[in-house]
Amino acid sequence: MDHGVQAIFAAIGSFIVVTLLLAAAILFCQHRKSTKSRTRRNNQIRARPLRNPNPSSSLSIVDASWSWDPKLKISMEELSRATENFSPRLIVGDGSFGLVYKARLSTGAVVAVKKLSPDAFQGFREFAAEMETLSKLGHRNIVKILGYWASGPERLLVYEFIEKGNLDQWLHGHSSNDDVFRCFPLTWVHRVNIMRGVAHGLCYLHGLDKPIIHRDIKASNVLLDSEFQAHIADFGLARRIDTSHSHVSTQFAGTIGYMPPEYRDGVLVANKKVDVYSFGVLMMETASGHRPNLAVRFDGVDIGLVQWARKMKEQGAEMKMVDEKISRDEEGLREESVKEYIRIACMCAGELQKERPQMVEVVKLLESMPHFDYQNDVNKIAT
Known part of the structure; x- marks a missing residue:
């Protein structure tokens, strides 16, 4: 094979190698950019509490808290303290898919906290249904909801406390x-x-x-x-x-x-x-x-x-x-x-x-x- 043909094949091979390396570099940069963007977006979602609850959103993966009263700050730390780490001594009811505790918030307000069982059958759907329903009701013979907290499988509802039980x-x-x-x-x-x-x-x-x-x-x-x-x-x-x-x-x-x-x-x-x-x-x-x-x-x-x-x-x-x-x-x-x-x-x-x-x-x-x-x-x- 003469030197001219060899030179042509060498040039083609070099072009292919350079093209592959360039394509790999472009793909790597795009993947890195996409990963950073997704991470930043997820962090923004987790950091932003839901002020206007939408029960159809994925509360099962997004940390969220909400209350009717802006002064009422609902968090797991607050509810855990208020229920003495969900002490059996403070259980006042056994509702569908979870237990109900009597709790005193740091503001002095006495409330009822319902802790849904993480392994409850279709528990998240039931939580979403209860939130959607209660948040829109207003009648003297319907219990009032004050707020909720949710993270992963953990879901807590905060109700008004009704003094004399059920x-x-x-x-x-x-x-x-x-x-x-x-x-x-x-x-x-x-x-x-x-x-x-x-x-x-x-x-x-x-x-x-x-x-x-x-x-x-x-x-x-x-x-x-x-x-x-x-x-x-x-x-x-x-x-x-x-x-x-x-x-x-x-x-x-x-x-x-x-x-x-x-x-x-x-x-x-x-x-x-x-x-x-x-x-x-x-x-x-x-x-x-x-x-x-x-x-x-x-x-x-x-x-x-x-x-x-x-x-x-x-x-x-x-x-x-x-x-x-x-x-x-x-x-x-x-x-x-x-x-x-x-x-x-x-x-x-x-x-x-x-x-x-x-x-x-x-x-x-x-x-x-x-x-x-x-x-x-x-x-x-x-x-």
Whole structure:
């Protein structure tokens, strides 16, 4: 091969080598620039707290905190200190997907802190649903949220603290060292008024432009304040629905004993009538003191709470349903009122959805119960 051909091949080879080296250098520089840009962007996200919460954002990977009051600084350090490192001694409730603690912030404010279980089934979705729901609600019978903190799998909600715990504790007893709880049975007058409060709260939720279905109405999700007024809590399973549609779920939502019969048949549709049924069961539980997930003895046979209430109503034995812890001499305990109360409860817990009333109708029925004057009866009991 002559020297001319050799020179040509050498030139081509050199060109290829130089081109490859140049391309490699360009790719390396682009990769380094992209990495720096991504790192800077991530650092900016982590450093910026979310002031306008968007539950659909990736809170599972972004550190975030938020509160309604700018003066209320929420951090893990603050909440850990306020709950004594989440001491079992300060547990005041066991809600869906997590425990609830009583906490005193550095400002002196007493709040409730809900710590969601990191390994809770679909815990982040439930957290997002609760945040989205609670942050937009404003009603005297709905618990208020004050803020939240989230980082990775850790998620904490901060609520207003409701002084007297939940309805389940008052109906079925409790074990607490907190002197806020007083061990005396709820009167009939208080029980009816608590149900009125829950009814008003549900009526508000169902009456929104885009109705909210709670899907887990039960005694432990009804908090009582110092005046025994009801506050609906725990919106982890709540769903917003269009007025013309129902929410179709692929999973059961709710608590055994409170779930409607259509769930038993595999019809997992969330609409207003699902809440109405659970409310009817809650009315029966509140009146009788019987847990809805336990059988009741009737004519030598164990039956469910709803079936028992229907049979007692058919026999005109509603007064025998009243919790034995309630004094029969109580001023507000009148047969006409008890009969109407059980009638309303049975309507709400109707076997078929079409049989159940809307909550707006339930509110009217409870407000017009015969021979029932809450404030007057409470004053008589107090004296």
